[in-house]
Amino acid sequence: MIYVVGTGPGNEQYMTQEALEAIEKCDIIVGYKTYIKLIKHLLVDKKIVENGMRQEKERCLEALELSSQGKKVALISGGDSGIYGMAGLILELNSKREVAEEVKIVQGVSSSISAASVLGAPLMHDFCQISLSDLMTPWSIIEKRIKLASDADFVICIYNPRSKGRSEHLKMAFEIMSQYKSLDTPVGIVKNAGRDNQEIYISNIRDMDYEICDMSTMVIVGNKKSYIDNGKIITPRGYNI
Amino acid sequence: MIYVVGTGPGNEQYMTQEALEAIEKCDIIVGYKTYIKLIKHLLVDKKIVENGMRQEKERCLEALELSSQGKKVALISGGDSGIYGMAGLILELNSKREVAEEVKIVQGVSSSISAASVLGAPLMHDFCQISLSDLMTPWSIIEKRIKLASDADFVICIYNPRSKGRSEHLKMAFEIMSQYKSLDTPVGIVKNAGRDNQEIYISNIRDMDYEICDMSTMVIVGNKKSYIDNGKIITPRGYNI
Numbered sequence: 001m002i003y004v005v006g007t008g009p010g011n012e013q014y015m016t017q018e019a020l021e022a023i024e025k026c027d028i029i030v031g032y033k034t035y036i037k038l039i040k041h042l043l044v045d046k047k048i049v050e051n052g053m054r055q056e057k058e059r060c061l062e063a064l065e066l067s068s069q070g071k072k073v074a075l076i077s078g079g080d081s082g083i084y085g086m087a088g089l090i091l092e093l094n095s096k097r098e099v100a101e102e103v104k105i106v107q108g109v110s111s112s113i114s115a116a117s118v119l120g121a122p123l124m125h126d127f128c129q130i131s132l133s134d135l136m137t138p139w140s141i142i143e144k145r146i147k148l149a150s151d152a153d154f155v156i157c158i159y160n161p162r163s164k165g166r167s168e169h170l171k172m173a174f175e176i177m178s179q180y181k182s183l184d185t186p187v188g189i190v191k192n193a194g195r196d197n198q199e200i201y202i203s204n205i206r207d208m209d210y211e212i213c214d215m216s217t218m219v220i221v222g223n224k225k226s227y228i229d230n231g232k233i234i235t236p237r238g239y240n241i
Numbered sequence: 242m243i244y245v246v247g248t249g250p251g252n253e254q255y256m257t258q259e260a261l262e263a264i265e266k267c268d269i270i271v272g273y274k275t276y277i278k279l280i281k282h283l284l285v286d287k288k289i290v291e292n293g294m295r296q297e298k299e300r301c302l303e304a305l306e307l308s309s310q311g312k313k314v315a316l317i318s319g320g321d322s323g324i325y326g327m328a329g330l331i332l333e334l335n336s337k338r339e340v341a342e343e344v345k346i347v348q349g350v351s352s353s354i355s356a357a358s359v360l361g362a363p364l365m366h367d368f369c370q371i372s373l374s375d376l377m378t379p380w381s382i383i384e385k386r387i388k389l390a391s392d393a394d395f396v397i398c399i400y401n402p403r404s405k406g407r408s409e410h411l412k413m414a415f416e417i418m419s420q421y422k423s424l425d426t427p428v429g430i431v432k433n434a435g436r437d438n439q440e441i442y443i444s445n446i447r448d449m450d451y452e453i454c455d456m457s458t459m460v461i462v463g464n465k466k467s468y469i470d471n472g473k474i475i476t477p478r479g480y481n482i
Contacts, residue, residue: 017255120328
């Protein structure tokens with residue numbers, strides 16, 4: 001039995017009861033070492049199997065193997081496991097097995113929700129999430145999505161905005177957005193949302209600072225009606241007030 | 242002091258620790274009666290101020306008034322309060338006050354996350370959320386968003402798909418989507434996600450049954466790569482498996 005557990009920002013305060021209970025009842029915890037570290041205090045007496053970045057497949061195969069031996073396994077994912085997390089890969093690999101293991105996806109708070117909660121209420125209207133990582137998605141598709149999402153006036157949450165190997169993609173994304181969105185459009189930047197080392201920046205498209213963004217950063221760009229008030233980004237739902 | 246608390250599906254199992262603690266420390270609970278009812282067992286000894294649909298503004302003004310009298314108030318929202326919830330309206334109204342109240346947005350699990358978790362892993366790649374309610378958003382904007390989101394091959398989460406007064410909008414949305422997405426595209430329909438009376442349907446664009454959808458239903462439409470396996474919808478992230 002495998003529970004795929006999203007730990008939200010990684011602080012138990014933001015985890016669901018279901019996630020905490022799933023970890024409690026498992027013998028073995030499998031996950032990316034950075035996420036494991038954040039919840040280590042919850043894992044006393046558990047067997048821990050951790051590995052590094054880009055070893056997602058190995059992690060899932062290990063979880064499936066342990067489960068087939070009768071173990072209860074918690075496969076740890078940051079944020080919500082169903083959003084750019086481990087839920088998809090474990091189900092894909094499970095479907096290729098001769099005998100499928102039982103897999104339960106445990107709900108968690110996504111990083112866009114964590115970031116939005118400290119920025120104010122930027123996601124109050126239709127929004128989309130786009131990952132700028134072109135490791136597994138061609139950049140042409142990512143560009144097209146940014147263009148059409150901007151034209152549609154969605155609020156846009158940008159995942160994986162900038163890494164050492166991709167220093168220019170975020171700037172390119174902003175150049176596309178600025179063809180459709182006003183340069184005054186509010187932009188919220190949250191590094192390490194919900195963690196002890198959280199940093200919050202409120203800006204706009206014109207004054208965007210790409211340098212402060214890394215892979216632990218969420219960037220949220222408003223729609224035509226978003227505004228900044230008292231240090232918070234608000235996207236009105238449309239109430240007559 | 243006002244805590245804006247998203248209760249997720251309304252079952253404490255899916256609420257965050259932070260949400261449960263916020264309710265615990267408040268004297269007064271303000272909310273839409275349907276959401277209050279779902280968590281009534283958590284509200285023993287609390288003063289409850291509840292009202293009906295479309296009374297969102299009155300609810301927020303009441304919460305602000307009570308807070309200005311020195312009360313600790315929990316303003317309840319379904320799902321995550323920052324997604325089509327009460328977070329935006331309370332901040333908007335608060336910004337108009339001479340003396341602003343302290344408002345804290347408490348993270349919750351959104352209905353798209355709850356629905357996705359029981360469907361499999363449909364949100365594993367870029368997705369968007371669109372509400373079909375044209376009460377506060379012109380239908381022309383909603384139509385444009387559906388069209389561009391389909392062209393961009395986003396997974397699409399449809400909020401508020403169908404009400405008594407809007408029986409045809411969902412069908413119209415599917416007609417637009419079918420111009421860009423294959424008729425075989427997986428569609429997941431979840432009524433009352435995460436609640437005792439949850440219902441799950443797995444279908445596709447061709448066989449979509451509009452009649453089963455209501456305002457408590459989440460409809461998730463896949464992208465070009467989404468597929469159905471063993472009763473689950475999987476949208477691959479792109480791993481080589």
